[in-house]
Amino acid sequence: MAISAEEVKKRAYDLKDQITQDRRYLHQIPEIGTDLPKTSAYIKKRLDEMGIPWKDCGGPIPPKMTEDFVEAGFPRMEKETGVTALIGHGSPCILLRADMDALPVREDNDLEFRSCSSTGHMCGHDSHAAMLLGAAQILKDMESELKGSVKLMFQPGEETGAGARVMVEDGALTDPKVDAAFGLHVQPTDRTGEVGYAVGVNSASLDSFILKIYGRGGHSSQPQLCTDPLMIMNQVYQAVNLLATREADPAAMVALTCGVAKGGTAVNIIPDEAELHIGLRTLDVEAAEHLKQRIPEVIDHYVKAWNGEYDLTIFHTPCTFSNEELCREMVPHIGEIVGEENVHQIPPMTGTEDFGYVTKEVPGMFAFIGAGKPGNAPLHSPKMILDEEVLPIGAAVHANAAIAWLEEHGKENN
Known part of the structure; x- marks a missing residue:
């Protein structure tokens, strides 16, 4: 019996407090670049609590890359502390990705859980990691019913433009081989729960x-x-x-x-x-x-x-590229969570997203999910604040997209 979207959504809202707790903890320990020891340790601790096996992914960065980043004004980065995790068994395999690095921007708001350092999660990557942890719990609870496997990719270094590259080169898309990939990014200037996506090239x-x-x-x-x-x-x-x-x-x-x-x-x-x-x-x-x-x-x-x-x-x-066929498959299942009237095709963004290193290798889809309203402070602003109501919605979108894709493509292996 197929797992219903309503059940996925209910489980996500049951986990709302935990997802919020995860997000707020990560928000208070922002780390920049590819080496995120505290953030990665927390991700692995939470995966252990859920009984989900994980692997370190990234490892030492080539010395030339380290020196190049220093030349460009980044802090010295000699390793990447990415994490992958696996739920389910065998093929097909879909990858869900969340970046988790912060920005060298001092937060300027009065949240009780705000960052008090010179760095801050002003691009929302803390919420990405928390939503993926929420999806992980949903998928783990339903593991026996999955028609394949889901790989989780917790990625540092997105703001460097090369974090995904390092993880891909270290085997993030293998063992098992990844057949499709999905990424989600919050957008504080869009109404909470609205999802926008571009087909084809969708980031510069x-x-x-x-x-x-x-x-x-x-x-x-x-x-x-x-x-x-x-x-x-x-x-x-x-x-x-x-x-x-x-x-x-x-x-x-x-x-x-x-x-x-x-x-x-x-x-x-x-x-x-x-x-x-x-x-x-x-x-x-x-x-x-x-x-x-x-x-x-x-x-x-x-x-x-x-x-x-x-x-x-x-x-x-590189540009991030959303595969037309994958988008056509995914959009109805995103709509099952947020309402089909809240899923829209949008122009490609002129910013850059290093999920492109993943979509160069496998069919992928990248989407934005609203986490606020028009007029809010934008991404990268020191005053950026997210509506935390997005957290269970994003977790459910991740989980439902993966479950539905496996349900469809798993049949091909039976």
């Missing part, structure tokens, strides 16, 4: 170029004896912006921003070094591939033309 890729230019400093009265890195930086700045306007299709969404441009200490001194940080976002895969190649070429030619040298560090986070 992000390519970051950290450029350090080395010249030869000296007195401004003798520029002929110097190589001016600030002048070179200015030339590169103009050239890469022209690329976006002249070598990308105007129909493509391309946003290129140089968010850091620095160097020098005094008006009469030509410095030895300058630094430029370039960020490229686009929803167009072809445009991304072209500009990813052209930006380093332009940098190389301009720096060398003016007798400079340089170091270039590049980060890439």
